[in-house]
Amino acid sequence: xxxxxWIIITGIIVAVLVVRTASGNMESPFAGIEGFGTWFAALLxxxxxxxxxxxxxxxxxxxxxxxxxxxxxxxxxxxxxxLVPNLLGKLxxxxxxxxxxxxxxxxxxxxxWFMYFIxxxxxxxxxxxxxxxxxxxxxxxxxxxxxxxxxLRLIAFLTADFxxxxxxxxxxxxxxxxxxxxxxxxxxxxxxxxxDLVAVxxxxxxxxxxxFSKEHKGSFGAFSRIGIWVLMITFGAGFGxxxxxxxxxxxxxIEFLLRDWLAVI
Amino acid sequence: MKRTIxxxxxxxxGAVLVIAYFIPHPPFDGLREDFSIFFDIMxxxxxxxxxxxxxxxHGNRISRREEGWFFSLVTIVGFLLVLLVGLxxxxxxxGFRGSSVTASGSYFDHVYEYIxxxxxxxxxxxxxxxxxxxxxxxxRARNAEASxxxxxxxIILLGRTFVGALLTSWxxxxxxxxxIPYLAEKxxxxxxxxxxxxxxxxxxxxxxxxxxxxxxGIDRSYLGSD
Amino acid sequence: xxRFHQIVEFVNDLDKRWVFxxxxxxxxxxxxxxxxxxxxxxxxxxxxxEKVESLPEGSRVILPxxxxxxxxxxxxxxxxxxxxxxxxxxxxxYFIALWPLGQNMVAGVIDDILxxxxxxxxxxxxxxxxGYKSGNEGVVAVILTDIKxxxxxxxxxxxxxxxxxxxxxxxxxxxxxILTVSAGYPGLKEWIQYAGTPGNIPVAGGCxxxxxxxxxxxxxxxxVGLMGGIKAAxxxxxxxxxxxxxxQEDKDRFLTALVRMGPQTVTHLAIIFFIVLGNITFQILRxxxxxxxxxx
Numbered sequence: 027x028x029x030x031x032w033i034i035i036t037g038i039i040v041a042v043l044v045v046r047t048a049s050g051n052m053e054s055p056f057a058g059i060e061g062f063g064t065w066f067a068a069l070l071x072x073x074x075x076x077x078x079x080x081x082x083x084x085x086x087x088x089x090x091x092x093x094x095x096x097x098x099x100x101x102x103x104x105x106x107x108x109l110v111p112n113l114l115g116k117l118x119x120x121x122x123x124x125x126x127x128x129x130x131x132x133x134x135x136x137x138x139w140f141m142y143f144i145x146x147x148x149x150x151x152x153x154x155x156x157x158x159x160x161x162x163x164x165x166x167x168x169x170x171x172x173x174x175x176x177x178l179r180l181i182a183f184l185t186a187d188f189x190x191x192x193x194x195x196x197x198x199x200x201x202x203x204x205x206x207x208x209x210x211x212x213x214x215x216x217x218x219x220x221x222d223l224v225a226v227x228x229x230x231x232x233x234x235x236x237x238f239s240k241e242h243k244g245s246f247g248a249f250s251r252i253g254i255w256v257l258m259i260t261f262g263a264g265f266g267x268x269x270x271x272x273x274x275x276x277x278x279x280i281e282f283l284l285r286d287w288l289a290v291i
Numbered sequence: 292m293k294r295t296i297x298x299x300x301x302x303x304x305g306a307v308l309v310i311a312y313f314i315p316h317p318p319f320d321g322l323r324e325d326f327s328i329f330f331d332i333m334x335x336x337x338x339x340x341x342x343x344x345x346x347x348x349h350g351n352r353i354s355r356r357e358e359g360w361f362f363s364l365v366t367i368v369g370f371l372l373v374l375l376v377g378l379x380x381x382x383x384x385x386g387f388r389g390s391s392v393t394a395s396g397s398y399f400d401h402v403y404e405y406i407x408x409x410x411x412x413x414x415x416x417x418x419x420x421x422x423x424x425x426x427x428x429x430x431r432a433r434n435a436e437a438s439x440x441x442x443x444x445x446i447i448l449l450g451r452t453f454v455g456a457l458l459t460s461w462x463x464x465x466x467x468x469x470x471i472p473y474l475a476e477k478x479x480x481x482x483x484x485x486x487x488x489x490x491x492x493x494x495x496x497x498x499x500x501x502x503x504x505x506x507x508g509i510d511r512s513y514l515g516s517d
Numbered sequence: 518x519x520r521f522h523q524i525v526e527f528v529n530d531l532d533k534r535w536v537f538x539x540x541x542x543x544x545x546x547x548x549x550x551x552x553x554x555x556x557x558x559x560x561x562x563x564x565x566x567e568k569v570e571s572l573p574e575g576s577r578v579i580l581p582x583x584x585x586x587x588x589x590x591x592x593x594x595x596x597x598x599x600x601x602x603x604x605x606x607x608x609x610x611y612f613i614a615l616w617p618l619g620q621n622m623v624a625g626v627i628d629d630i631l632x633x634x635x636x637x638x639x640x641x642x643x644x645x646x647x648g649y650k651s652g653n654e655g656v657v658a659v660i661l662t663d664i665k666x667x668x669x670x671x672x673x674x675x676x677x678x679x680x681x682x683x684x685x686x687x688x689x690x691x692x693x694x695i696l697t698v699s700a701g702y703p704g705l706k707e708w709i710q711y712a713g714t715p716g717n718i719p720v721a722g723g724c725x726x727x728x729x730x731x732x733x734x735x736x737x738x739x740x741v742g743l744m745g746g747i748k749a750a751x752x753x754x755x756x757x758x759x760x761x762x763x764x765q766e767d768k769d770r771f772l773t774a775l776v777r778m779g780p781q782t783v784t785h786l787a788i789i790f791f792i793v794l795g796n797i798t799f800q801i802l803r804x805x806x807x808x809x810x811x812x813x
Contacts, residue, residue, distance in 0.1 A: 078534065079534060099618075103617035104651045107651070107672075108652070112667065129673075129674040129679075130670060130676065178655065178711070182654070182707075182710040186709055186713075186715075186739065190739055191734055264730045267729055269785070270747070270781065270785070271588075271591055273784045274591040274746060274747040274777060274781060275587070275591055277544055277548060277590060277747075277777050278589065278777075280544050280780070284545070284548055290549065291551070
């Protein structure tokens with residue numbers, strides 16, 4: 027019974043699509059690469075959406091195709107945008123310009139061009155992870171990546187996120203809102219000052235909640251309890267915004283199906 | 292040897308980048324740029340590693356005829372075809388040596404337009420349904436904290452639409468502080484701001500200390516156990 | 518168990534697919550009927566707009582497009598609005614991407630907006646595309662001190678030194694604004710951390726709604742203005758359309774975010790309905806369980 031119902035529904039949908047396509051109300055899948063592509067994209071969209079009912083082979087086909095295609099896509103982008111101009115172009119500039127990229131800025135060697143053998147060697151070492159015996163050598167490359175990440179992040183987070191945030195908090199106590207326009211002077215208002223003070227107290231309360239070296243009892247405990255409320259408000263706001271973002275993505279897909287494929291809007 | 296060299300590499304690279312911030316003069320500033328560029332190049336090798344792993348994993352599934360091996364075949368065929376089309380710039384209007392790999396009209400561009408784009412966008416669009424389902428099933432006022440969370444989400448959801456303004460538009464100007472858009476704005480720019488700033492300061496401290504541990508060599512977890 | 522509690526139990530255990538169906542219908546019907554509502558710009562969105570408007574003609578703006586198709590429906594309207602405003606103001610636009618797919622997004626606005634709506638603007642003189650480079654924040658760290666060391670060509674393989682608008686540009690420290698569209702890591706946060714704060718360059722931009730609350734702490738000291746999600750994009754479009762009335766003519770083309778806010782509003786109401794419904798059934802069943810426990 028259930029199977030028959032599905033067959034009838036599918037039949038009706040196919041019949042509607044055939045009639046609409048035949049009458050020229052929507053693009054035909056045989057109208058060149060664009061027509062075929064739009065139909066293929068629409069069917070992939072529906073295949074992925076079918077997961078909402080239950081897991082099924084159509085969804086798994088689309089999912090696996092997406093994984094393979096995206097991995098290759100990233101590799102190709104990395105090859106043409108970074109490996110060719112920034113590695114091959116530095117080590118063998120004339121050859122690279124001749125073979126791949128005629129517009130390469132400079133076809134002569136940099137004074138320290140040989141330094142680029144370092145990332146090439148590390149890159150090859152990184153690929154040794156694919157082989158069981160080469161695992162330990164790939165750690166050299168991993169060590170370089172970790173060292174760079176640690177060095178860059180240490181400074182960035184210390185200046186922008188730690189000192190920057192404390193400085194902004196201190197400035198806000200004065201109720202001064204920076205001017206957006208160049209040459210404009212900071213504005214002052216009692217309302218701004220009030221809300222800035224509320225914000226400063228809320229920041230302190232939330233920080234107290236994260237301070238675990240002292241037991242959360244007495245007045246400290248009460249203050250850190252306010253911190254929990256502040257964090258709950260933060261998470262509530264985050265949830266509201268998350269809902270908003272996800273719906274926008276769905277609206278985009280529905281627009282594609284209704285406008286680009288079915289041409290009903 | 293297996294551990295000393297990687298530890299030394301991490302320490303030298305990390306230390307140079309930190310010193311370059313305080314002493315932005317030769318040789319540190321130049322080394323900082325070079326190390327960052329090397330890092331950028333190595334990131335591309337990480338993509339290749341990812342592709343290699345994908346082939347290895349799905350290749351094993353096919354050779355062992357594991358359940359769902361056909362779908363692994365779809366992954367590998369899709370991967371190899373796109374790789375071939377991209378590396379050869381197949382169908383590129385300006386040929387192999389001309390313009391960008393993503394040039395409009397190339398086969399690589401068609402792959403993006405008709406496979407990558409619909410799949411990527413739809414995968415994330417599915418989350419709208421799951422967020423709605425989670426709101427219904429799990430978003431419940433079980434205690435005081437959960438009630439605050441619920442109330443705030445409610446105000447934000449309403450406040451970010453025209454309906455929020457409409458619902459409280461009848462309030463006089465003297466009660467403006469009770470209108471949903473005003474409440475939503477103050478929640479975002481005062482309390483959400485405060486909570487996130489506290490979290491940000493905490494995360495910054497965590498990252499600074501972890502980075503220091505990695506550079507100094509106290510944290511060696513990335514070297515594995517052997 | 519009486520009939521009322523049976524119904525409540527049924528609603529409480531409702532199959533998630535019914536929720537999916539309601540959400541799907543809410544989006545589809547409201548998209549077909551093209552509902553639109555007026556938007557009142559919030560101060561943070563107004564700040565972004567006023568910052569761009571205040572830049573003198575010929576100012577250099579770097580536009581990082583750090584997103585991909587997964588967040589395109591949410592971010593493309595604001596990217597389009599940014600580009601239109603910069604073009605109207607005759608600002609020099611330098612596009613860049615830290616996400617591999619960001620390059621496709623840049624190509625999209627160049628084809629659909631700059632070449633179609635502003636044919637008088639010339640590539641290389643009024644706008645250019647650096648393209649994508651791997652390395653995330655590493656790329657930002659390098660271009661803060663030396664662009665040409667990393668970018669020897671633009672996205673199309675043209676030598677960087679032969680592009681007129683690159684004359685005299687050594688790094689991004691001299692730029693007047695970083696105007697980003699960002700969907701996560703790397704994105705707006707990294708532009709603040711590795712370029713805006715150390716280089717003292719004004720940063721403004723838009724991001725996904727999910728990311729927005731996390732970036733509020735940077736405003737207003739390290740971030741001139743912030744636009745979170747489709748709602749902020751709709752507010753920005755409203756501001757641009759008010760200043761340049763020609764954009765009010767074709768809503769589907771110029772006011773995409775405003776059009777998308779219709780389904781957004783209807784679906785928000787559907788979700789609010791489900792939250793209320795879920796809590797009513799939860800409270801009724803909780804009270805019932807408490808009463809049964811007291812009886813025992």
